[in-house]
Amino acid sequence: MTDHVRSKGVPPATMAILLLSVFTVSIGYGVVLPLLPYLLERLLGASGGAAQVARSTGLLTGLYTLSLFLFAPAWGWMSDRYGRRRILLLGLIGFGATTMTAAFIDTLPAVYVERFLSGVFAAAVTPVALAAIADLVTTENARARQLTFVSLAGISGFLLGPMLGVFVARGGADILGTAAPAGSLAFPLAGSAILAFAVAIGAAVAVPGKRPALALSGLRRVASRSGRWLVPRLLALAFIVSAGVGVFEVGLALRGKQELGLTQYQIAMMFTECSLVMFVVQAAVFSPWVKPETTRWFIAPALGVLATALLLVPRATDFRLMLLVIGAVAAAAGILSPILTYWVSSKAGATQGAELGKQTAASSLGVTVGSAAGGLLFHVSWLSNASFVLIAALTGAGFVLSLGLVKGLATSRDRDPPGEDEMPSAGGRATSRVGVN
Numbered sequence: 001m002t003d004h005v006r007s008k009g010v011p012p013a014t015m016a017i018l019l020l021s022v023f024t025v026s027i028g029y030g031v032v033l034p035l036l037p038y039l040l041e042r043l044l045g046a047s048g049g050a051a052q053v054a055r056s057t058g059l060l061t062g063l064y065t066l067s068l069f070l071f072a073p074a075w076g077w078m079s080d081r082y083g084r085r086r087i088l089l090l091g092l093i094g095f096g097a098t099t100m101t102a103a104f105i106d107t108l109p110a111v112y113v114e115r116f117l118s119g120v121f122a123a124a125v126t127p128v129a130l131a132a133i134a135d136l137v138t139t140e141n142a143r144a145r146q147l148t149f150v151s152l153a154g155i156s157g158f159l160l161g162p163m164l165g166v167f168v169a170r171g172g173a174d175i176l177g178t179a180a181p182a183g184s185l186a187f188p189l190a191g192s193a194i195l196a197f198a199v200a201i202g203a204a205v206a207v208p209g210k211r212p213a214l215a216l217s218g219l220r221r222v223a224s225r226s227g228r229w230l231v232p233r234l235l236a237l238a239f240i241v242s243a244g245v246g247v248f249e250v251g252l253a254l255r256g257k258q259e260l261g262l263t264q265y266q267i268a269m270m271f272t273e274c275s276l277v278m279f280v281v282q283a284a285v286f287s288p289w290v291k292p293e294t295t296r297w298f299i300a301p302a303l304g305v306l307a308t309a310l311l312l313v314p315r316a317t318d319f320r321l322m323l324l325v326i327g328a329v330a331a332a333a334g335i336l337s338p339i340l341t342y343w344v345s346s347k348a349g350a351t352q353g354a355e356l357g358k359q360t361a362a363s364s365l366g367v368t369v370g371s372a373a374g375g376l377l378f379h380v381s382w383l384s385n386a387s388f389v390l391i392a393a394l395t396g397a398g399f400v401l402s403l404g405l406v407k408g409l410a411t412s413r414d415r416d417p418p419g420e421d422e423m424p425s426a427g428g429r430a431t432s433r434v435g436v437n
Contacts, residue, residue, distance in 0.1 A: 010132075010133055010136040010137065010146060011136075011206075013205075013206040014132070014136070014206050014207055014208070015133070015146070015149070016202075016206070017199065017202045017203050017206040017207060018088075018129040018132055018133060018150065018207070019129075019149060019150060019153040020153070020199045020202065021088060021091075021092060021125050021129050021199055021203060022125060022126050022129050022150050022153040022154045022157070023153040023154065023156055023157040024092065024095070024125075024157065024192070024195050024196050024199050025091075025095055025122040025125045025126070025154075025157070025196070026153070026154040026155070026156070026157025026158050026161065027157035027158070027160055027161040027164070027192060027195070028095065028099050028118070028122075028157075028161070028189075028192035028193075028195075028196065029064065029122070029157075029158070029161065030157055030158040030159075030160070030161020030162050030164075030165065030271070030275075031161045031162065031164060031165030031168075031185075031188040031189065031192060032161075032165065032185070032189075033061070033161070033162055033165075033249065033271060034162045034165065034166055034267045034271060035165055035166065035185055036057050036060065036061070037053055037054075037057050037254065039111075039185060040053045040056045040057060040060075040108075041053055043106070043107070043108045043111070044056070044108070054254050054375050054376075055375050055376055056108070056375070057250060057254060057375050058250050058371050058372050058373070058374050058375015058376055059112075059371075059372060059375060059376075060111065060112065060115050061246070061249070061250055061367075061371035061372075061374075061375070062246070062367070062368040062369070062370075062371035062372035062375075063112060063115045063116050063119070063368075064115045064116070064118060064119040064122075065119065065246070065364045065365070065367035065368040065371060066116075066119065066364070066365070066368040067115075067116045067117070067118075067119030067120045067122075067123060067364075068119050068122060068123045068360060068361070068363075068364030068367075068368075069361045069362075069364040069365040069368055070120075070123075070361075071119075071120050071123040071124070072123040072124075072126075072127050072357045072358075072360035072361040072364060073354065073357040073358050073360075073361050074357070075087055075091065075123050075124040075127060075128060075353075075357060076127040076128065076131060076352075076353035076354050076355070076356055076357020076358070076360070077353060077354045077357060078353075079124075079127075079128045079131055079132075079353040080131070080351055080352070080353035080354055083208075083209050084128050084131060084132040084135070084207055084208065084353070085203060085204070085207040085208060085209045086209070087124050087128050088124065088125065088128045088129065088132070088203050088207055089200055089203055089204060090121070090124055091121050091122065091123070091124025091125040091128065092121075092125065092196050092197075092199055092200035092203060093121075093196070093197065093200050094117075094120070094121030094124070095118060095121040095122050095125065095193075095196050096192075096193040096194070096195075096196030096197045096200065097121075097193070098114055098117040098118040098121060099114075099118055099189050099190075099192050099193040099196065100189070100190060100193035100194075101114060102114040102118070102189050103185070103186035103187075103189040103190040103193065104186060119364075123360065123364070126150070126154065126360055127353065127356045127357040127359070127360040128353065129150055130147060130150055130341065130345065130352070130356045130360075131352040131353040131356050131357075132207060132208075133146050133147060133150065134147070134345050134348070134352040134356070135352060140292050140293070140346065141291075141292060143292070143342065143345060143346065144286050144292035144295070144342050145286050145288075147338065147341055147342055147345060148282055148283075148285075148286040148338045148342070151282055151337055151338040151341065152279055152282055152283060155275050155278045155279045155282065155334070156275075156279065158271070158275045159272055159275030159276055159279060162267075162271035162272060163269070163271075163272050164188065165185075165188040168187045168188040168191065229408075230343070230347060230405070230408055230409065231344060231347050231348075231355065233401060233402075233405065233408075234340050234343055234344050234347075234359075234405075235344070235358060235359060235362040236362070236398070236401060237299070237303070237336070237340055237398050237401065237402060238337075238340045238341075238344075238359055238362040238363045238366065239362045239363065239365055239366040239369075240303075240366060240394055240395055240397070240398035241303075241306065241333055241336045241337060241340070241363070241366065241395075241398070242362070242363040242364070242365075242366025242367045242370065243366035243367070243369050243370035243373075243391060243394065244306055244310055244329070244333065244366075244370060244391050244394075244395050245329075245333050245366070245367060245370065246366060246367035246368065246369065246370020246371040246372075246373070246374060247310070247370040247371070247373055247374040247387045247388060247391040248310065248313065248329055248333075248370075248374075248391075249271075249367075249370075249371065249374070250370070250371050250374030250375050251313065251314075251374045251387060251388060252267070252270055252271065252274075252313075252322075252326070254374070254375070270322060270323065270326055273323060273326055273327065273330070274326050274329070274330040275330070276330075277326075277327050277330035277331050277334060278330045278331075278333065278334030278337075279334070280334075281330075281331045281334040281335050282334050282335070282337070282338050285298065285335050285338070285339065286338060286342075292342060293409075293410070295339045295342065295343075296339075296343070296405055296406050296409040296410065297406055298335055298336075298339060299336065299339060299340075299402045299405055299406075300399055300402045300403055300405070300406070302332045302333075302335045302336045302339075303332070303336065303395055303396075303398050303399040303402055304396075304399050305328060305331070305332040306329060306332035306333060306336070306395050307392045307393075307395035307396045307398075307399060308328075308392075309325055309328035309329040309332060310329060310388055310391055310392040310395060311388060311389065311392040312325050312328075313325050313326075313329065313388050314385035314388050337363075340359070341356070341359060343409060344356065344358075344359045370387075370391060373387045373390070373391070374387045377390070
């Protein structure tokens with residue numbers, strides 16, 4: 001079969017499947033988060049105190065993202081070499097299989113194995129979806145907005161996941177006649193697995209089997225050389241932002257349950273608010289009224305807001321104050337994530353899969369470190385609110401690191417090709433991108 005990719009960018013069916021792929025792994029991750037402390041209490045039984053539940057929550061969350069860190073670069077590189085569709089199918093089918101398995105396991109060691117394997121296959125989805133879009137876009141405006149759609153799809157999954165997981169698990173508990181919704185976590189997990197299998201069928205049809213021919217290959221090589229020193233800084237910032245989010249997510253679940261005495265629904269509502277704010281700010285920052293090149297000005301201020309808000313999280317003493325602080329953290333992190341992704345892609349040249357895999361890996365490592373720190377440092381006595389204080393300090397260091405990016409990204413920014421809908425070839429003629437299966 002021959003896939004004729006229109007010169008105006010990503011075909012709607014392809015875009016829809018790529019967004020659904022990211023949404024699927026995101027919702028599969030999100031359904032677990034608010035129920036994880038309750039599930040661990042049940043699995044650990046009388047021997048599991050609050051500190052052990054906190055440690056296990058952080059380690060399990062971190063293990064999932066650790067596998068993303070370990071495997072995302074490899075999956076991205078393989079997609080550059082063997083095609084986006086093949087790797088995306090492996091990721092979706094593997095994620096569906098491991099998630100379905102998780103619906104029927106009931107021991108703590110098996111939960112650790114499942115979280116790791118689910119992360120391994122999830123690592124193939126987001127960077128490959130981003131790279132597939134970057135292959136097909138024809139202008140920098142299109143790159144910025146369509147990469148942001150991927151981020152919005154992930155946020156949408158996380159937005160629905162926690163609340164949906166609680167409600168579906170509660171419904172399952174009523175059906176099974178059990179008291180705790182964590183006992184029927186199989187219901188939302190099985191639903192996530194079925195969704196992954198269904199999206200894989202769509203990906204087999206709609207995603208091109210081979211990468212399209214690259215236009216402007218000479219300009220892309222120049223852009224890649226000029227941005228070499230910038231990419232490591234962008235990856236470091238991606239790590240820092242994600243570490244803050246990791247500490248925040250685990251601390252949110254543990255603080256809500258153990259210190260503020262919030263209900264499962266209130267905790268799920270906090271996660272939902274976080275995702276909703278991220279969704280709104282990302283839609284705004286890459287709206288048609290904001291030029292992509294101006295987004296570099298937002299990096300340092302957003303890091304400053306994020307550092308301050310993380311420091312204030314443990315000082316929010318009730319549900320309402322928590323909602324205010326959550327909004328600040330979510331707004332800052334929500335702005336930073338797609339901006340960093342856009343600039344990494346802009347400097348990636350022809351190796352979109354490999355570079356975006358590194359970006360996913362840096363973000364995943366950050367979440368891994370942050371999640372583990374959020375659980376392990378939650379009850380330490382040598383520093384009050386240790387995890388939030390330390391991550392706020394690290395984010396402050398990221399603010400200092402970002403100060404030179406405004407000038408650096410401006411002076412090395414790729415020149416947008418003439419025309420809104422077409423990119424000229426190296427020989428000067430406008431070319432469409434065509435991929436052949």
